[in-house]
Amino acid sequence: MSEQIEVVFETAAQGKVLSQYLQSRARVTFIRGPLGSGKTFASCQRVFDQICEQRPNRNGVRKSRWLAVRNTYSDLETTTIKDWKDLYCNDDMPSLGRFIGSTPPTHFLDFDLEDGTRVKAELIFLALDRPDHVKKLRGTQVTGFWLNETKEISKAIVDMCDGRHGRYPSAADGGPSWHGMIGDTNSPDDDHWYYDLAENVKPDDWVFLSQPGGVIREQVGKNSYRWVPNPEAENINNLPNGYYIRQVQSKSDDWVRVNLANEYGSVSSGKAIYGSTWQDAKHTSKYELLAIPRFQKLLLGFDFGRTPACIIGQLMPDGRLRVLKELVSTGMGIRTFMDLVVLPCLKEEFKKFPISGMEAYGDPAGTAKSPNDENSPIGILNDEYGLTTYPTATNKPKQRWEAVEYFLTLDIDGQTGFELSSACLVLRKGFNGGYQFRRLNVSGERYADVADKNSYSHPHDALQYLCQGAQGEINYQWLEQHQEDSHQTVIADSVTGY
Ligand SMILES: Nc1ncnc2c1ncn2[C@@H]1O[C@H](COP(=O)(O)OP(=O)(O)O)[C@@H](O)[C@H]1O
Ligand SMILES: [Mg+2]
Known part of the structure; x- marks a missing residue:
């Protein structure tokens, strides 16, 4: 006999993001937050809410089966099961059904709701370090998965779970009215599958929520x-x-x-170059930023060399810098980079912006001609592509970092002066530590005082030139001189042409 449950387990959500997590019915919803932020409690509430929501079969029974997955058995016992039992299986409350403590631990929920229907659900607790549990995971028809401390779970297991929900209850019982996965986790590293899915791939109908820090x-x-x-x-x-x-x-x-x-x-392993000024949550936009045509001008920062990079941004009238796009390549010179990467991107994504209205900035060393070219990279951009390009005032690293930090620390009425589009994945990982001072191979914590040359440094160099340019730190004399020179050449050419 089951007892009729009249108490509705409704504790108000303890924050905005927790409430979104409780209410989401997307196929997959994960919540990421600091320690103690109520994530696990909210996961328990969601599982409970959803087993009560399952559409009843024709006999008025709401059937469902959930698997709660945890990386190790000891974590499963000491936290996942304990938290669940504290809420839904304790001596102070009417019984919701039997809890069987072994192979694997399972709560057989069985109780009546006020509307006359009955809930009959299983919540099975599985640990990935137990072969018999993993076998159960592979062989069970499931309505929903709860991946507790999601970041500890391998991508292969997540993929397997994602392919296994939806087959319970059976069609004879009306099928599941919802099926999918939920999960709660602390923040993983930025080379983790979770980061890649949440910040890069963003699969349809997967929701990744992030709580404010403590x-x-x-x-x-x-x-x-x-x-x-x-x-x-x-x-x-x-x-x-x-x-x-x-x-x-x-x-x-x-x-x-x-x-x-x-x-x-x-x-x-090194020391993040912008470690004291970069704040991921504050500086990275949740969305892909689009150029605002009203502010006609696009600003481009260039790093030259065989791994060229170009960063595209816009300076707003209030002084904010919006970084819209990063373009990176390897093994090509400036002309190939322009033809194959930069121009196609400008044509496709920035249609409303004529090249003649853009301004670009690059390494002042880019005014030097290479031995096998009659023009310099900055000269090529100006003369061959019609892109007004200035060398910046200096390429000393300290000044370049300061140019970026100017925007990072700029505060405009409580809003940040620097916004990075979510599309700029390499810059973002660079800010978060990839762009770094290398750790020296000596005892103690000692670091090199020059930036490590790696895949993050090239787009970051380009960004620095962009930030210098956006603040007017450019070498105007060069352009004037250069324009005079090319003018002379044109006259000379036309004279000899006669
Ligand atoms: N809605 C709530 N009502 C009462 N106590 C709560 C609620 N949510 C969380 N708690 C308590 O707050 C503490 C931390 O919650 P928990 O879910 O374990 O955090 P996390 O999983 O984010 O580390 C626990 O002691 C938990 O019982
Ligand atoms: Mg927890």
Whole structure:
């Protein structure tokens, strides 16, 4: 006999993102947040809500089967099962059904709802370090998966789960009214499958939610910051006072970033060049930024050499820099890069912007002619492509980094002065640590004082020239001189042509 449940388990969501997580019915929804932000609690609530929502069969029974997956058995027992039982299987409440504690642990939910229907559901807890559990995972018809601490679960298992929901309840019972996956996790590193799916691939009908950090950076002085409590943090009412800020002192900065501030981790071993001024959540737009035609001018930053890069941005009237696009290539000179990469992109994505109205900036070393070319890269852009291109005032690294940091730390009425389009994946990973000072092979934490040359450095160099140019740090004399020279050449050519 099951008891009739009259208490509706409704605890108000403890924040905006938690509430989105509870309400989403997309095929896949994952929530990423700091420690203690109420993620696991919310996952339990969602599983419970959804087993009650399953459409009843013709006998009025709401059938469903959920699998709760965790990486190890000890984590499964000490956290996943414990959290579930605290909420839905404790002595203070009417029984919702039997909980069988072994092979594998399963809650057989069985109770009546006020509307006269009955819930009959299974929640099976599986650990990936148990071969018999994995076998069960492969062989069970499932309505929904709950991937607890999602980042600990391999992509292969996630793919397998995604191919296995939807076959329970059977058609005879009306089929599942919803099926899919949910999951909660702390932030992974930015080379993790989760990052790639959430920030790059973005599959249809997969929702990736991100909670505010428990702490945020407060800028102190130009190049340093400290962590302060985030007034936007979720689930704060259920945590001890000062829960987040108390943990800051004893922990490494990298640990704080990931576990308390909810920023993606970086696997680079060096020191991030913009480590003290870059804030991923603040500076990266959730969306692909589009050029705003009203502000006619597009600004381009170029890095030359055999791994050319071009960054496209727009400076807004209020002084904000919007970085719209990154173009990177390897093994080609400037002409091939323009013909195969830059021009096709401009034609396709920036149709409304004539080249004659753009302005580009590049490494001042790009005014030098190479031994086997009669023109320099900057000369080529000006003369052959009609793109007004200036060498910047200096290519000293310190000044170039400062040009970027000017925008990163610029505050316009509480809004950031630097916005990076979500399409700029390489720049973003570079900001998050890929663009770095290399760690020196000596004892202690010592780093080189020049940027490591790697796949992130070229687009970052191009961005620096763009930021210099956007602030007017350019070598105007060169252009004037160059224009005079080309004018002379034209006259000379036309004279000899006669
Ligand atoms: N809606 C809620 N009502 C009451 N307590 C909650 C609620 N959500 C979370 N908690 C409590 O807050 C703490 C952290 O929640 P938890 O879900 O474990 O966080 P996370 O999984 O994000 O680390 C736990 O003690 C949990 O019981
Ligand atoms: Mg948790």
